[in-house]
Amino acid sequence: GEDVEQSLFLSVREGDSSVINCTYTDSSSTYLYWYKQEPGAGLQLLTYIFSNMDMKQDQRLTVLLNKKDKHLSLRIADTQTGDSAIYFCAERRSGTYKYIFGTGTRLKVLA
């Protein structure tokens, strides 16, 4: 289908790892992104991965990409209460300026 799918909600305890999953639609998408949005704010670019990579690590964030299954994940190590937000994955369609956003996952971190 046309939608980039994410699970709606994830709840974790402070200090645990969080894994947010995304299934995207276009196998030709060259860049895949993760954004964080806090209430009432714009989207903050967290990290991205190029389609010829399987994994990218950036401090507490690890992105895994499975191109065959069109599956993207974001792992947040040592999750903190400040990580509570909505997380969007996004794909940029090859040859265009169109960024297609996932449905968003609300992460709640319990103290």
Place this chain on the structure above:
Amino acid sequence: DTEVTQTPKHLVMGMTNKKSLKCEQHMGHRAMYWYKQKAKKPPELMFVYSYEKLSINESVPSRFSPECPNSSLLNLHLHALQPEDSALYLCASSTHRGGRPYEQYFGPGTRLTVT
């Protein structure tokens, strides 16, 4: 510095009003975007300007009129809006690599309420 600024932060307008939203970036990005975001939903692309030319219009009603006066500024002119147009309007800009958009950065948004 990866800052995109938007003004105003909040806007309340009647259905007969004309208003404008403004967006500015000084990062040298040559692509700028308008998105509309309803509560608990992902951003929906409205317009893209590339090198100050309109390159994408996602079939947006004509009551929304974009303008890109120069490479740093992007406006969205609003006229005769409907209550269902109430939303968070997000501006973004993106870097280029190899002639293609790359990292996209968002402003904080304008919360628009149409009464």
